[in-house]
Amino acid sequence: MKIVAIIPAYNEEERVAAAIADAARFVDDVVVVDDCSKDRTGEAAFESGAYLLQHVINRGQGAALQTGTEFALEYLGADIVIHFDADGQMCGEDIEAVTEPIIKGEASVVLGSRFLGARSNMPLGRWLTLRCGLLFTAMVSGIKVTDTHNGFRALSRNAAQDIKITIDRMAHASEILDLIKAKKLVYVERPVKIRYSEETLAKGQSFFGAFIVIKDFFKAKFFDEL
């Protein structure tokens, strides 16, 4: 089983090397997609020994994930694709837990969840925003999960081919859930630990960011089919 971690990175010069090193211990290859960062994220990733793919124009996190996933499938022959963050919020140790159901053939998609096991030090504001996200997802996509916008996920090769992310920006997490439901993929959730620090909170989704996510999602769902 070839396991490849995809790390989309935008202006993560300081943190990307640590994230690569963390993930590399548990996977066969690490693919970093530098989404046209303004700093030296690309150089840092390259020096860390990961495959480096660079977007010549910034296209958003969803687009970067899709680029990395396609590369892992087409060029590296990945059997399992892991979506991992560049900012050090996620723990490499959790990779084993999220790949296990796929290796055992129990599921083709494994979603990380911050609410199962409750191991994270999540601030209340973030908690509320995420809970609203759950409600929203249950209503629009009709899929019941405990954590919708967790970027930590593992996809089997077939699932990764089925899930083509077309929403370039943040709403891709909702789109992935939508596609899991639409393509009738078998999914399970596994608890993962997310480390919150002042630095990563400033970069993460704010409550108002959630409105942009909702807008993008609806736009893609209804408008783009025209």
Add this chain to the structure above:
Amino acid sequence: MIFQIFLIAFGLFAILKTIRQYRAKKVSLYWLLLWCLLWLSVVIVALMPQTTDVLAEYVGVEKGADLLVYVAIVILFYSIYRILIRSEKQNKELTELVRKIAKLEAKRKD
């Protein structure tokens, strides 16, 4: 009166400009005819504003000038809609292009 003269002058200027661009093969015959038609009607309306009143009465709008504004707004909104759709499509194509380049130029330190 000044406004009428201004409109007529601008209409004629726009028509001349379009013809010149057509000669330079910058626009197609379709656009030439479309723009000429648009600006010719502007000139006609500027010369004889009462003509629009007839049309307005026919479709049930009180004044010709009002009808013009309504029609203009509808056309503008539709144009914006078309442009948005196109921009969305181009965004998608741009992502595909950026992705292709990224995959082709992937590298790793040996």
